[in-house]
Structure formats: structure tokens, C-alpha cells
Amino acid sequence: MAIRDNTIGVLFVFTFVCAACANAEESGSGGIFDITKLGAVADGKTDSTKALQDAWAAACGAAGQQTVLIPKGDFLTGPLNFTGPCKGYVAIQLDGTLLGSNNLEKYNGSNWVEILRVDNIVITGSGTLDGQGAAVWSDDCKIMPNSLVLDFVNNGTVSGIKLVNAKFFHINIYKSKVVTVKNVTISAPANTSNTDGVHIGDSSEITVADATIGTGDDCISVGAGSERINIQGVTCGPGQGISIGCLGKFKLEKDVRDITVRDCVLRNTTNGVRIKSHEEVLSPLVVSRVAFENIKMEGVANPIIIDQKYCPENACVENRKNKNQVTIKDVTFRNITGTSTTPEAVSLLCSERIPCNGIELLDVNVEYAGKDNKTMAVCHNAKGLSKGSLQALACL
Numbered sequence: 001m002a003i004r005d006n007t008i009g010v011l012f013v014f015t016f017v018c019a020a021c022a023n024a025e026e027s028g029s030g031g032i033f034d035i036t037k038l039g040a041v042a043d044g045k046t047d048s049t050k051a052l053q054d055a056w057a058a059a060c061g062a063a064g065q066q067t068v069l070i071p072k073g074d075f076l077t078g079p080l081n082f083t084g085p086c087k088g089y090v091a092i093q094l095d096g097t098l099l100g101s102n103n104l105e106k107y108n109g110s111n112w113v114e115i116l117r118v119d120n121i122v123i124t125g126s127g128t129l130d131g132q133g134a135a136v137w138s139d140d141c142k143i144m145p146n147s148l149v150l151d152f153v154n155n156g157t158v159s160g161i162k163l164v165n166a167k168f169f170h171i172n173i174y175k176s177k178v179v180t181v182k183n184v185t186i187s188a189p190a191n192t193s194n195t196d197g198v199h200i201g202d203s204s205e206i207t208v209a210d211a212t213i214g215t216g217d218d219c220i221s222v223g224a225g226s227e228r229i230n231i232q233g234v235t236c237g238p239g240q241g242i243s244i245g246c247l248g249k250f251k252l253e254k255d256v257r258d259i260t261v262r263d264c265v266l267r268n269t270t271n272g273v274r275i276k277s278h279e280e281v282l283s284p285l286v287v288s289r290v291a292f293e294n295i296k297m298e299g300v301a302n303p304i305i306i307d308q309k310y311c312p313e314n315a316c317v318e319n320r321k322n323k324n325q326v327t328i329k330d331v332t333f334r335n336i337t338g339t340s341t342t343p344e345a346v347s348l349l350c351s352e353r354i355p356c357n358g359i360e361l362l363d364v365n366v367e368y369a370g371k372d373n374k375t376m377a378v379c380h381n382a383k384g385l386s387k388g389s390l391q392a393l394a395c396l
Contacts, residue, residue: 032069035070035071035075036051036073038054040075041075042072042096044074047078048076049080052070053081056082059086059088059090060090065089065091066086066088066089068090068092068093069095072127073096075097075098077100077112079107080114081116082113082118083118085117085118094123094125094129095126097129097130098129101132111147112145113147113148115149115156116153118156121153121155122157123158123161124157125160126160128162129147129148129161129170131164133188133192134165137167137192146169146170147166148170148172149172149174153179155178158179158184159183160184162186162187163187165188165189166195168194169194169196169197170196170215171199173199173203174203175203176203176206177204179203181211182210182211183210184211186198186211186219187215190216190239193216195217196220197211197213197214197219197236198221200226200229202254204226206226207230207232209233211233214237214238217240218241219239219240220243221244222259224253225254225256227258229258231262232261232263233264235264235267236266237265237269238269241270241272241300243273244256244275244276245276246278247275248277248280248283254285255287256286256287257290259290260290260293261291261292265295265298266303268298271305273305274305274307275287275290275306275307277307277308277326277328278311279308279309279311280323281325286329287331290330290331291332292332292333294334297336297338298338300340300366302342303345303366304348304366306328306331306350307347308328323353324351325354326354328356329356329358332359333364335363337365339368340369341370345367345368345376345392348377348382350381357383358383359384360387360396361393361394361395364388364389365389365390377392379396
């Protein structure tokens with residue numbers, strides 16, 4: 001009888017604990033905040049913004065490890081502001097698809113998914129951020145939202161997810177430190193402007209690794225104030241390549257230094273690896289200690305570029321031209337191989353006022369794939385050395 005009573009007691013306790021766990025999961029306690037338990041509807045039509053904001057508020061306000069769970073399904077949202085600081089550590093588990101609303105009035109100049117002043121954030125999963133940009137790309141009169149923005153973030157990771165068809169940049173990292181973007185896939189049509197894959201500005205110790213990126217603009221762009229940036233194992237194309245710049249567009253921009261791009265493949269891009277600065281630079285800055293290493297070019301136009309006369313749409317003010325204030329020095333192009341769709345495989349167009357110094361072309365062997373011309377290099381005001389490179393490219 002005692003054995004039977006004990007068995008009944010154990011079963012009762014087990015049943016009670018399981019019920020408590022179920023209630024905890026539904027209410028969002030226990031560290032997991034499932035947006036479908038908070039009102040999100042996976043039909044791709046119902047606005048689920050509030051459910052995501054509620055999940056974030058609860059997770060960010062709780063101590064310890066918390067997870068915002070976005071399960072499989074299509075969830076439509078407007079702008080999402082995930083602001084810290086948080087009491088604990090928050091992970092966003094993205095297994096479904098978030099669809100960005102095309103009602104641009106909702107954004108009012110803001111971004112779509114913005115992580116602001118959050119430390120130790122993790123965004124991971126097998127899901128997708130779909131900006132649905134195709135419906136609004138033709139609207140030149142509106143300020144478009146970036147898809148995923150990390151502002152003032154320390155120690156962040158974005159991994160495994162897909163980002164498609166952003167209205168503007170897919171990922172924008174600003175004023176952040178120690179952020180890793182890895183194993184992500186980013187895609188937008190080749191004819192869409194300003195759909196950069198990853199843009200980095202005023203940030204340090206940022207890594208972009210093992211990513212596949214194809215857009216209508218730069219696969220990765222590194223802006224002013226960036227240092228200790230590591231880009232590796234990236235497959236880029238279509239797009240405009242991997243760029244530092246454009247620099248000098250605004251006053252008081254900060255220096256760029258210690259940038260490494262290695263072990264990447266660029267395929268059918270309109271540029272390869274490049275550094276670009278405006279012809280009408282407004283204040284002095286320095287680009288230094290940059291290395292492009294082990295890069296394979298496959299049918300790339302303009303594989304290697306330094307352009308200090310960048311003037312998009314010829315919009316430069318005439319009286320500011322040729323007043324360069326950007327110093328570019330200590331830049332290495334090492335083991336760059338493959339094919340170019342333009343005869344000029346190397347184009348170093350540096351400033352007469354401040355020539356580029358310490359430029360190295362080491363084992364650069366990129367050949368023009370066409371039959372109507374020969375492989376060539378154009379080097380203006382660039383000082384440095386060439387070693388082990390194709391003779392036609394040894395212009396230093």
C-alpha cells in the first residue's frame with residue numbers, strides 16, 4: 001500500500017511540475033519567449049510587431065540567459081527597436097521568416113530591426129530576414145530602412161541566418177566593438193543599388209567570416225573610423241566587390257587602419273577589392289595597414305583598385321577637386337589571382353597632392369580574359385614595390 005501511495009505521489013508531483021513548465025513556456029518565463037505565445041500570427045499578413053516588441057521587453061528585462069524565439073512561419077512586422085541595456089544575456093533564435101512591412105510611413109526614417117546599446121547579443125538560427133525591398137526600390141523619394149542594424153553593441157554574434165532583398169543595407173554595424181558575422185547568406189538582385197551586404201562604420205574588432213553575399217552594391221563596405229576589421233572566407237558576387245570607403249564625404253571622419261581581407265572569392269562582380277575616397281574630401285584622414293591576401297577573381301571587372309578621384313555621378317564641387325586630404329599608406333595586395341573582364345586588372349589612381357605610399361603588389365597574377373586587348377596596370381602617384389607579379393601588372 002505504501003509503495004502504491006508513493007507511486008501516486010510521485011506521479012502527482014511529476015504532473016504538477018510538467019504543468020508548471022508548460023505554463024512557464026506559454027507565459028514566456030523559463031528563459032524562452034515564443035512570439036506566437038504573445039500574439040504573433042504566422043500568416044505573413046498580420047502585423048506581429050507588438051508580439052516581438054513584448055518578447056524583447058520581457059527577455060531584456062530578465063536576468064540570466066533569455067531567448068526570443070521566432071519559430072517557423074512567416075511573420076510581418078514594422079520597425080523593431082530592440083534597445084538595451086539588458087539585465088541578462090539575450091539570444092534571438094530566428095527559425096522562421098520575418099517580413100519587413102512595405103508601409104514606409106511606419107519607419108519614419110528609422111531602420112527595420114535595430115539592436116541598440118545591447119551587450120552580448122546573439123542572433124542565430126536557420127531563418128530569414130526578408131526586407132521585401134522589390135516593392136519599394138523604385139521609390140527614390142523615400143529614406144529606406146536598413147534591414148538589421150547593430151548600434152553601440154559590444155560582443156555580438158550574427159550567425160546562420162539569411163537576409164534577402166533589403167530595402168537599403170542588409171546589415172549595418174555602427175559604433176560597435178567585438179562583433180562577429182559568420183555563416184550568413186545575403187542576397188539581392190544585381191541591379192539594385194544601395195543594397196550593401198555588410199557595412200561597417202566607426203567600429204572595431206569586427207569579423208565577417210564564411211559568408212555568401214550577392215547584392216546590387218558592395219558585398220562588404222568598410223567606412224570611416226573602422227579598425228581591426230577581419231574579413232575572411234567570403235564568397236562575393238554579384239555585386240560591387242569588397243570596399244574600403246567611400247571616404248571623405250563628411251567632415252571629421254576618423255582614420256581607417258588594420259583591415260585584413262583574406263581567403264575570399266569574388267565572382268562576376270563589377271569591382272574586386274578597392275579603396276575609394278571622394279575627390280572633394282572635407283577633412284584629413286589616414287588609411288593604413290591594409291592587407292588583401294589570397295583573393296581569387298573569377299570574371300571580375302576592375303579587380304584591384306585604389307581610387308582617390310571618386311566622384312559619383314560627377315557631383316563634385318569644381319573648386320574642391322584635386323584637394324585631396326586622404327593619406328593612403330602601407331597597403332598590401334598579396335596572392336591575388338584569376339581573371340578580369342577589363343584590360344586594366346590593376347588601377348591605382350592616387351592623389352598628386354598626397355601620393356599613396358608603401359603599396360605592395362606581391363604575387364598578383366590576374367589576367368584579362370578577353371581577346372581584344374592585353375592585360376595592363378595603370379598606376380598614378382603610387383609608390384611601393386611589385387614582386388612576383390605578372391610583368392604587365394608590375395607598375396610600381
